[in-house]
Amino acid sequence: MHTLVLIKRVPDTASKITIAPDGKQIDPSGLQFVLNPYDEFAVEAALQLKEAAGEGSVRIMTLGPKEATQTIRSALAMGADEAFHIVDDRSLRDAFSTARTLADAIAQLDPKPDLILCGRQSVDAQAMATGPMVATLLGLPCVSDIVKLERDGDTLRVEREIEGGVEVLEVGLPAVLTTNKGLNEPRYASLKGIMKAKKKKIHNPEVAIAPEKTTIVEMRYPPAREGGRIVGEGPDAVPELVRLLREECKVL
Amino acid sequence: MGNNVIAFVQCHDGEIKRTQLEAVSEGARIANALGGGCVAVVMGSGAADAAAGLGRYGARTARAIGDAAVAHYNGDIYGRTVAALAREHDAAVIVASATAAGKDLCPRVAAHLEAGYAADATGVRVEDGKLLVTRPVYAGKALIDVGFESDVAVVSLRPNNFEVSEGEGSAEVSEAQPVLEGPSAKVLETRQTAGERADLTEASIIVSGGRGMKGPEHFQLLEELADVLGATVGASRAVVDAGWRPHSDQVGQTGKTVSPKLYIAVGISGAIQHIAGMRTSGCIVAINKDPDAPIFKIADYGIVGDLFEIVPRLTEELRKVLQN
Ligand SMILES: Cc1cc2nc3c(=O)[nH]c(=O)nc-3n(C[C@H](O)[C@H](O)[C@H](O)COP(=O)(O)OP(=O)(O)OC[C@H]3O[C@@H](n4cnc5c(N)ncnc54)[C@H](O)[C@@H]3O)c2cc1C
Ligand SMILES: Nc1ncnc2c1ncn2[C@@H]1O[C@H](COP(=O)(O)O)[C@@H](O)[C@H]1O
Numbered sequence: 001m002h003t004l005v006l007i008k009r010v011p012d013t014a015s016k017i018t019i020a021p022d023g024k025q026i027d028p029s030g031l032q033f034v035l036n037p038y039d040e041f042a043v044e045a046a047l048q049l050k051e052a053a054g055e056g057s058v059r060i061m062t063l064g065p066k067e068a069t070q071t072i073r074s075a076l077a078m079g080a081d082e083a084f085h086i087v088d089d090r091s092l093r094d095a096f097s098t099a100r101t102l103a104d105a106i107a108q109l110d111p112k113p114d115l116i117l118c119g120r121q122s123v124d125a126q127a128m129a130t131g132p133m134v135a136t137l138l139g140l141p142c143v144s145d146i147v148k149l150e151r152d153g154d155t156l157r158v159e160r161e162i163e164g165g166v167e168v169l170e171v172g173l174p175a176v177l178t179t180n181k182g183l184n185e186p187r188y189a190s191l192k193g194i195m196k197a198k199k200k201k202i203h204n205p206e207v208a209i210a211p212e213k214t215t216i217v218e219m220r221y222p223p224a225r226e227g228g229r230i231v232g233e234g235p236d237a238v239p240e241l242v243r244l245l246r247e248e249c250k251v252l
Numbered sequence: 253m254g255n256n257v258i259a260f261v262q263c264h265d266g267e268i269k270r271t272q273l274e275a276v277s278e279g280a281r282i283a284n285a286l287g288g289g290c291v292a293v294v295m296g297s298g299a300a301d302a303a304a305g306l307g308r309y310g311a312r313t314a315r316a317i318g319d320a321a322v323a324h325y326n327g328d329i330y331g332r333t334v335a336a337l338a339r340e341h342d343a344a345v346i347v348a349s350a351t352a353a354g355k356d357l358c359p360r361v362a363a364h365l366e367a368g369y370a371a372d373a374t375g376v377r378v379e380d381g382k383l384l385v386t387r388p389v390y391a392g393k394a395l396i397d398v399g400f401e402s403d404v405a406v407v408s409l410r411p412n413n414f415e416v417s418e419g420e421g422s423a424e425v426s427e428a429q430p431v432l433e434g435p436s437a438k439v440l441e442t443r444q445t446a447g448e449r450a451d452l453t454e455a456s457i458i459v460s461g462g463r464g465m466k467g468p469e470h471f472q473l474l475e476e477l478a479d480v481l482g483a484t485v486g487a488s489r490a491v492v493d494a495g496w497r498p499h500s501d502q503v504g505q506t507g508k509t510v511s512p513k514l515y516i517a518v519g520i521s522g523a524i525q526h527i528a529g530m531r532t533s534g535c536i537v538a539i540n541k542d543p544d545a546p547i548f549k550i551a552d553y554g555i556v557g558d559l560f561e562i563v564p565r566l567t568e569e570l571r572k573v574l575q576n
Contacts, residue, residue: 142327
């Protein structure tokens with residue numbers, strides 16, 4: 001089975017964001033970048049499927065700046081076989097353009113992937129869109145937000161989290177899945193893995209980057225919360241808190 | 253291009269959740285501003301019954317798809333069906349609540365219609381006949397206003413961020429057929445995991461516990477508080493990682509994004525990844541023994557002290573006050 005994992009380079013979630021002077025994007029200088037946390041579950045799932053089958057491949061694809069090579073190497077160090085890097089300098093490229101471009105690049109792959117895995121969400125753009133969009137554009141079935149995955153030949157049985165429950169679905173290959181926390185425990189790259197990753201092939205597919213369907217008119221900081229009001233110390237402050245919740249906040 | 257708005261509505265046994273009414277109400281507001289009408293597309297078991305009442309929330313038309321094949325959410329089939337109805341009604345905008353279903357559905361509809369998509373909007377407005385959507389990015393550390401280049405716009409709406417407006421109107425209801433042909437996964441079963449409480453993403457009050465709770469057994473304190481408030485219990489990642497609470501309870505960047513009217517954080521330090529998941533809450537209360545805990549910086553009200561003394565007192569006080 002040939003699995004393709006779509007990964008993204010994103011700012012580390014703990015980093016402080018500074019908006020660039022143009023008011024439309026962030027200033028990337030000084031930021032730490034990492035592999036999108038949800039994509040680690042996707043890489044791990046792909047590796048487990050390959051290990052269980054004892055055959056097949058795990059390929060990685062990303063659309064991102066040239067620095068994303070580092071992110072690709074970290075997925076290769078986990079054990080993926082080779083990678084495809086479409087170079088693009090735009091941060092927060094819109095959902096349709098991202099999906100269209102990736103779908104066009106996927107259509108050129110040989111062999112065709114049997115399974116395409118994505119994270120459920122990128123922690124920068126937070127679109128939760130790429131997986132279902134790529135699937136729709138390629139005419140493949142898709143299940144998002146999976147927390148469980150079992151393979152039986154050409155059929156996958158997956159569980160997806162919904163409000164107050166889980167849905168159990170069956171999907172035939174080829175298909176697209178997006179991975180959620182709880183699916184697995186992503187492995188750490190071993191030293192040997194890191195050394196090997198340096199020799200693995202990173203291709204640059206020739207594909208035109210699709211135009212965007214949305215534009216960022218303005219980027220700004222969220223309004224500061226007027227926090228920091230300490231009602232009091234210890235249990236004696238409770239009656240005052242309750243009064244404020246009822247009379248000032250009017251939430252009760 | 254038309255100026256109608258499609259509002260997607262999911263229903264189950266003819267019942268509709270509040271989040272779905274938020275989508276209809278907001279869909280109607282957008283349609284008004286664009287000079288068009290709001291078409292509610294109602295899918296799921298008992299759709300015809302549910303569709304009848306949507307005129308009160310501003311839908312002019314309601315299309316009910318209650319076919320057995322769509323009794324449960326299935327993204328592949330729902331996506332094709334909503335896209336087909338959007339074409340039929342010449343829609344300029346498609347909205348859905350950003351629930352598990354809505355978040356899965358909207359990108360598919362956008363792909364079918366080659367439309368721009370803005371996910372998890374916290375604000376929508378129409379300026380000079382154009383749609384502008386505000387949405388958080390970078391874990392809520394920045395907001396963007398998004399405009400559309402495409403004729404059709406798809407928007408998912410963050411639950412608990414849009415008003416439900418109820419009026420007198422009535423909608424013209426008709427049936428529609430699902431588009432079954434095409435690739436799709438098959439839903440085998442759906443399992444309920446939660447008890448009576450609302451899901452975190454839909455709860456209007458949340459009481460969340462952090463590592464300060466010291467152990468799973470002490471969550472009973474929060475359950476009692478939640479009972480009095482009609483709230484849902486959440487948790488920080490530290491608690492989930494320790495195995496005290498299930499993954500589905502986690503609030504934050506790698507957990508759930510919540511936006512209740514009231515969020516009470518108990519023994520939670522307020523790490524940036526936690527705040528990412530709850531900063532758009534209406535009112536935030538923090539209980540923490542460390543006066544310098546970052547959670548106090550974003551909390552509307554804070555009490556400094558030992559949660560094991562404060563929480564039982566709060567439960568008792570609320571019980572007194574709310575029973576009167
Ligand atoms: C990629 C990534 C993603 C993450 N995603 C999430 C996420 O989705 N959600 C999330 O929550 N975290 C997330 N985290 C983890 C986050 O950084 C913090 O580690 C976590 O939120 C801390 O949980 P906590 O506040 O419960 O614990 P702590 O930080 O240990 O805080 C415990 C608090 O309890 C207080 N306390 C202790 N005893 C008492 C008492 N008796 N009475 C009152 N107060 C008391 C302490 O003063 C302290 O402030 C993520 C981290 C990373 C790197
Ligand atoms: N530029 C990109 N290149 C490759 N994969 C991506 C890209 N953007 C998003 N993805 C994938 O799609 C998932 C969801 O991202 P998003 O739709 O931005 O929330 C991510 O977790 C990645 O797996």
